[in-house]
Amino acid sequence: MIARIKSEITLWRVIVAIIFVTGLYATYIRFFEGFRASTNLSDQMPWGLWVGLGTLCGIGLSAAGFGISAAVYLLGMERYRPILRASILISFLGYLTVMVGYLYEIGLPWRFWHPIVMWNHRSMLFDVCICIMTYTTVLTFEFAPAVIEKLPWKAFRETVLRYHHKILIGVVLAGVLLSSMHQSYLGGLFLIARGKIHPLWYSQYMHALFYLSAIPAGLALTVMAIYLSMRSLNVRVDFSILSDCGRMIQMLLIVYAFFKFLDLVSNQALGYAFQRTSEAGYFWLEVLLFLAIPIFLLSYDFVRSNPERLYWTSAIVVAGFMVDRLNVSINSLQTAMGTHYVPKWTELASSVLVIAAGVIAFRYAVIYLDILPKMTVKPATRWISNAGVPAQA
């Protein structure tokens, strides 16, 4: 038994070590040898995996923070308070990874601050930059109490937290609005690429669709993160909250599916889904993973009320969401741009490094800060709900 645990730990350590070594090497190539050596980007594919995975998925999957804080602070859905901090932490770390990724993406990273002082309000990307920077500040503010309350100076702690509490609601409100803006602006980035983006994805409402799809995906990632924390760390959350999240994810996915379908019909693009093209294939993959399978699975109680099944269903949602964002940012462009782009290993390795750093930071935050309710007594089963009924595990 002990030997087995030991071997497991070493396996994870080995994986982490590999991720760090390859990622750091890739980072070295990116910054000291340039784009040609570190990417397969070209004039025909100026944006690739870093934007598709790093920025679009990174921001989209961090949508739970504003969703849950709106639910708890503004709508009074106190039920979700136990997972509030975890969702804010996920968003906070998500945005930090995006900021680090931004330095890889732009050709002149030492000019990262230019958008702050050089404004072009007609540019979607400018608005995205400003919103993301401001919202990261908001997240820092929302997350700060978790760190401040651990500081040793009592008087300082209390004053800061008192003022913090006074302006919290205003900041939360601003955060919700800012998030809504840039979650949709990320889709808005592609509005100007009309004629290049395949009709299965191009729509004058791309920004709205991006917004609608981000929230269920962000929730799904939160469910995954909390499940993993409960499984391997010393925390305990009433499982029925996660079950309810599952129900909510399903509902939001149905709403998104409805509008996506409506959009395809009104753009007369539905026919493209039945052509024998690679785009149609990617489209159906997205429909299956992001919509069909999760909506179907989440309608069953035996999926929603079982931690493991709920976890894997959430994982499918997250995977489907990533397929969607990569479809928009890469696959939908290839035909019109006359190119075939496959990311180089360095692009993937550096992205994975940044994500892994985020995951590790999450783990230690959960261990050392009060992110999720700590397990005080050892219960008979970990998956217990408040009513005292063990979930069917």
Added chain:
Amino acid sequence: MTKQKAMLIDIKRCIGCLSCETACKQLHGFGTDPEPTLSDTAFTVVETRGGTFVRKVCMHCNDPACASACPVGAIGKTAMGPVVYNADKCIGCRYCMLACPYQVPRYQWTKLAPFVKKCDMCADRIEAGKSTACAEACPVEATIFGDRDSLIAEAWSRIRGDSSYVPRIYGLEELGGGSVLFVSDVPFEKLGFKPAPTGNQPMPTLTASALGDSPKVVIMGGTILSALYWVTQRRHEVALAEAEEKATINRSKGKRS
């Protein structure tokens, strides 16, 4: 007011001698080897499409997609017509490349401090009253430089005087028009000129409508959220007050009995 300048490219007259391409390369010190497509060392190329020579070059749009897309405003249209790039502002995000409907901007992928590269219509030369290097080099006046108005008149007179021309000036109105105009004896669709994605509307209108909605959405969203918050708070207070009332009643009952 300065008169807007332009270039007129006559596909029928072009003999494919590559003089424009070479002149451009020499001006920028890029060597003289011809390249198959635009690149960071080829701001214009002469492509062959079914036996016809087609010059490719930045269209110097009147309302350029690239300029509207650039987050730091590194690209702009000057009063004289050229769409110019300010390397001091650029952060290298390459959004201009994604935005340009003609796929013109190129990137220095091999450099450690890479910049965007594209034709600037010899902005410095024409500021000094000269013509563009390519127009100057063309031996058959297939590319000519001048005031946009008079070039449009010239284009129409060429079309009217020779029935083999397609009765259309490409670049006059497409996507809001620009400072580079084409006339041709072969239909433009057959020469790789894709149908304009937004017809005669400039590309930036695509983003403008989405951005234009956002103040409304923000104000509405903000109001709704504040209202919801107020309702939540109110409910909370009411619940508290009710509980207190109950408690007082119970207490007084307790006193009486």
